[in-house]
Amino acid sequence: MTGGERLKKFAGVAAETGAALLLVLALFWLFILFLFTVFPSGTPIKEMVSESGAASPLSRAGAKRPEAALQSLVRDVRCRRGDSVAWGDASEGMILYNRDAVQTFDRSGATISFAPGDRLAMGSNSMVVVTRLNETLEGGPRSYRVHVEGELRGSFSSAKRVRLEVATAGHLARVVPGGSRFTFTPLGENASSLTVHAGEVQVRGEDRVVRVPARFGVTLRRGVPVGPALPLPAAPRLKNDNLLYRFRLLPPRVRFDWTGAEGAYHFQLSAEPRFRKVVLDSKVNGTGFDAGTLEAGDYYWRVSRVEEGREGPFSRTGHCRLLQQLNPPRLEVDFPPPSVGIGGYRLAGRCQPGSSVYVNGDAAAMAEDGSFSHEIELRSGVNLIRVEAVDQAGNASYASRVVYGKE
Structure with missing residues (x-):
């Protein structure tokens, strides 16, 4: 083979190699473009927590300050760090930092504790993002904005250690510092109901601020001005607040009844009188609830009336005992x-x-x-x-x- 032929062959191999490399690079960039199209960068909740494009001084410095802790987890609860796109399993006692998110699923719940006596309780199928508003401020009350989708119950002490704003359904509700108890209940995708049991919550409108005092409630709808606060419905009365069921082998079906108008009610059943760990938590249409079969033991139950999402106070606590008897009577x-x-x-x-x-x-x-x-x-x-x-x-x-x- 002459030198010219060898040179010509080498040039052909080099051309083929270059074309192959270009084809690989083109396929690689097409694959990257596909990934960005199907799995966009960022996080679906980014718009919920972003007030501006600028990062906070502490975030730029890489410092993290604990803001709250997760407590009383029930079933499936996930957590997502503010600087991550990945969700992971939450654990009891987990520390939360600025812009962290918490999500619950079916029949799940979690409590976010900011300080002793200052906490938020999440219901099932809910998501919360906690944002610190004055993270550069040393000393004084801590200020937070909580974005919520789903059910959220708050209980804050009179110590005024925490200032809180809740963003939901396109509205911003500010909790007046001091002792307070309130509930946000979802009414579909673009609406939520605010119920104030103690203290006061102020909802910011386009041209005014709507005050929601204790034992009042208001409906929040996206794109709709906030209406006046309305009083909460009265507590139902239990028909029998001391139930006793005796059984030998199989527990009987347990029935709970109360008085009131037809409509929606909130029923709770617990194995202890303070309802710290609820056995059943259900929304009921009507003035009775069949709990099915329960294990032998003592139970406590209560019910509240719900009108257009506004939930009134709970009834007095009823007692129910399921007593297993195996010995024949005297x-x-x-x-x-x-x-x-x-x-x-x-x-x-x-x-x-x-x-x-x-x-x-x-x-x-x-x-x-x-x-x-x-x-x-x-x-x-x-x-x-x-x-x-x-x-x-x-x-x-x-x-x-x-x-x-x-x-």
Whole structure:
């Protein structure tokens, strides 16, 4: 092969290699463009937390100051750091920093604690972003703006350590410093209801500020001016605030009833009287709730009325006990002597109060103390007297006697 041929072959290989490299680079840039199209940079909640494009001095310096902590997590709760796009599992006691986000899912909840007595409780399927407004200020009350989508309940002490603004449904609500309790309840994608149980919340409108005092509420709708605050509905009355269910093997279905107009109610059931950990938390249409089957034990329940999203105060707390009984009831019968004259005879005895007694299949007359009596007819010859006592759980005791009737 001559030198010219070798040079020509080398030039062909170099051209093919260059074309291959250009093709690889073109495919690489097309792949990057595809990633940016399908998975855009940033975070979906960026618009919620951005007030301006400038980063805070502390953010530029790389310093992080703890702002709050997660407490009382229930089921599936996620957390996203303010400088990250990735969501991760949250844990109880986790520290929150400026612009961190918290999200709950079905039947989940979380409590955000800013200081002792100053906390926010998230409901199911909710997302909250906490933004520090005066992070460069040393000393004095800390000021926060909380962006919320979903349900949020707040409880703040009178110490005035924290100043809070809540942004939701296109409106900004400022909590007046001091002791306060309030609830934001979602009413669809573009509306929320604000209920104030204690203290005062001021909602900023386009041309005025709407005051929402204690025991009042207001509806917030995106793009709609805030209307006047309306009083909260009254607390319902429980029909029976001391329920007792006895059972033997399978727990019965438990029913709770209260008085009030037809409409929406908020029902809560807890295993302890302060409702720190709720067993059931449901929105109910009507004046009753079937809780299904519950395990044996003591329960506490309460209910509140909801009108157009405004939730009134809870009723007094009711008590419900599910008592499992496996032992048969005590039964004592005053049988006649083995040989007795024929005719009428009043059989008497005693059993566990609340039980039912049957003599030869017929119900006996019962007293509140458990004593009973029943008139029987003794015939000539052999008479079998059979007595059965059944308690409210279905346990049964039996007693029988053969008596000879003589003329």
